[in-house]
Amino acid sequence: MSDTPSADTPEDSQAVAAVLDDLAVLAIRRLSTQSDLSLTATMTLSYLDRNGPERLSVLAARQSVTQPSMTQLVQRLEREGLVCRAADDLDGRAVRVSVTDAGRALLAERRRRRRERLAEMLGTLSPGELRELTRVAGEFLPLLRRLLETTADE
Amino acid sequence: MSDTPSADTPEDSQAVAAVLDDLAVLAIRRLSTQSDLSLTATMTLSYLDRNGPERLSVLAARQSVTQPSMTQLVQRLEREGLVCRAADDLDGRAVRVSVTDAGRALLAERRRRRRERLAEMLGTLSPGELRELTRVAGEFLPLLRRLLETTADE
DNA sequence: GACGGTTGTATAAGCTACCTATGTAAATCG
DNA sequence: CGATTTACATAGGTAGCTTATACAACCGTC
Numbered sequence: 001m002s003d004t005p006s007a008d009t010p011e012d013s014q015a016v017a018a019v020l021d022d023l024a025v026l027a028i029r030r031l032s033t034q035s036d037l038s039l040t041a042t043m044t045l046s047y048l049d050r051n052g053p054e055r056l057s058v059l060a061a062r063q064s065v066t067q068p069s070m071t072q073l074v075q076r077l078e079r080e081g082l083v084c085r086a087a088d089d090l091d092g093r094a095v096r097v098s099v100t101d102a103g104r105a106l107l108a109e110r111r112r113r114r115r116e117r118l119a120e121m122l123g124t125l126s127p128g129e130l131r132e133l134t135r136v137a138g139e140f141l142p143l144l145r146r147l148l149e150t151t152a153d154e
Numbered sequence: 155m156s157d158t159p160s161a162d163t164p165e166d167s168q169a170v171a172a173v174l175d176d177l178a179v180l181a182i183r184r185l186s187t188q189s190d191l192s193l194t195a196t197m198t199l200s201y202l203d204r205n206g207p208e209r210l211s212v213l214a215a216r217q218s219v220t221q222p223s224m225t226q227l228v229q230r231l232e233r234e235g236l237v238c239r240a241a242d243d244l245d246g247r248a249v250r251v252s253v254t255d256a257g258r259a260l261l262a263e264r265r266r267r268r269r270e271r272l273a274e275m276l277g278t279l280s281p282g283e284l285r286e287l288t289r290v291a292g293e294f295l296p297l298l299r300r301l302l303e304t305t306a307d308e
Numbered sequence: 309g310a311c312g313g314t315t316g317t318a319t320a321a322g323c324t325a326c327c328t329a330t331g332t333a334a335a336t337c338g
Numbered sequence: 339c340g341a342t343t344t345a346c347a348t349a350g351g352t353a354g355c356t357t358a359t360a361c362a363a364c365c366g367t368c
Contacts, residue, residue, distance in 0.1 A: 014269075015288055015291040015292045015295055016272060016276065016287060016288060016291045017268065017269050017272050018291075018295050019291045019294050019295050019298060020181045020272070021181075022295070022298045022299060022302060023174075023177050023178050023180075023181035023182075023298065024178075024181040024182055025302065026174070026178050026181075026298070026301075026302065027178035027179065027181055027182040028182065028193060028197075029218075030302075030305065031175070031178055038324075038325065038326095039182070040325080040326085041325090055345085056345080056346070057344085057345060057346075065325090065326070065327090066326080066327065066328080067345075067346065067347095068326090068327080068328085068329095068346085068347075068348080068349095069325070069326055069327070070346095071346060071347060071348085072324090072325075072326085072347095072348095073324095073325075073326090075347095076324080076325090088345095091334075091335075091344090091345080092333085092334055092335080092345095093333070093334045093335070093344070093345040093346065094334090094344095094345060094346080095345080095346070111175065114175050114178075115171040115172055115175050116171075118170075118171035118174050118175060119171045121301060121304075121305040122170060122171060122301070124301075124304040124305055125300070125301065125304065129297065129300065130170065132293075132297060133170055133297045133298075133301065134169060134170040134173075136290060136293045136294045136297060137170055137173045137174055137177065137294065138170075138173055139290045140177065140287075140290045140291065140294050141173050141176055141177055143283070143286060143287045143290060144177065144180055144287075145180070146279075146283070147275055147276070147278075147279065147287065148180060148275075150275075150278040150279065192353075192354065194354080194355090195353095195354090209316080210316080210317070211315085211316060211317075219354085219355070219356090220355075220356065220357080221316075221317070221318095222317085222318075222319080222320095222355090222356080222357085222358095223354065223355055223356075224317095225317065225318060225319085226318095226319095226353090226354075226355085227353090227354075227355095229318095230353075230354090242316095245315090245316075245363075245364075246316095246362080246363050246364080247315070247316040247317065247362065247363045247364070248315090248316060248317080248363090249316080249317065
């Protein structure tokens with residue numbers, strides 16, 4: 001392994017960047033076996049699942065797409081029974097979107113499949129490697145979450 | 155891998171699978187903020203950059219898209235000056251695709267931008283947090299690489 | 309060498325998923 | 339109350355994927 005870089009140098013970001021790149025490869029190349037839902041659709045459903053019903057325009061902003069794109073996506077998702085729309089109580093212009101049970105079930109199923117695939121992949125590691133990976137990944141997750149939290153207020 | 159692992163490995167695998175799944179989702183979120191090149195375009199250019207010229211059909215297989223998709227993508231990339239096409243010397247039917255200097259420059263620029271953005275994000279952390287994240291990332295990287303290695307399809 | 313089967317790519321048509329532009333109606337503000 | 343802003347829908351366009359199809363090069367067998 002490379003030398004530990006000193007603090008506060010540009011090299012700090014190299015290992016982190018490399019890890020994030022590899023995790024992305026993991027996500028894209030190894031875990032996405034299906035294309036029944038686009039990334040934006042997936043994240044939109046996940047967001048609604050976690051945060052509850054939300055206005056269409058807020059969803060668009062959160063997913064960094066334009067409002068007409070989100071309008072169309074929500075229409076498609078509604079057609080597939082994954083979300084439902086309701087008028088907003090406080091603003092006659094607004095549409096509030098919520099995830100349906102079918103939407104929730106689909107998210108859960110996709111999550112299950114991904115974790116299953118990961119468990120298979122992990123089976124190729126030695127017990128020692130697996131133990132080490134468990135420890136390190138467990139440490140990394142809260143740190144990454146914190147990093148994303150502190151920069152999410154955009 | 156198909157043999158039953160030791161008694162506590164299944165639980166370990168599932169626990170770390172959940173963590174890796176979360177990490178993968180976070181990592182892919184980070185990627186979704188760029189849109190001048192699609193994921194497949196990016197990965198195709200990267201592949202050509204790293205491995206040298208390749209047949210169109212091989213590119214399609216590597217990126218898990220159909221051949222007509224890859225044909226169209228290569229046509230678009232060629233139009234943008236990022237790749238060039240040549241007849242294959244050994245097979246009159248085949249097209250060999252290679253990345254141009256402009257394509258290489260674009261990859262480098264995108265890489266630079268990603269690192270820059272990450273450096274900004276890291277700048278929001280305290281020195282202690284940064285040190286910790288870097289340390290853990292440094293341990294994580296070889297393990298992650300090994301996982302990707304041992305599960306490479308080809 | 310002829311022929312049938314396979315392989316490699318291009319093109320067409322269709323759908324999703326994004327964009328910008330535009331329109332309509334509700335809400336807000338002075 | 340009128341002007342402006344806000345929230346969403348619709349239209350038209352491109353990218354990016356799919357399947358279906360067509361054509362030509364290649365390969366193996368007779």
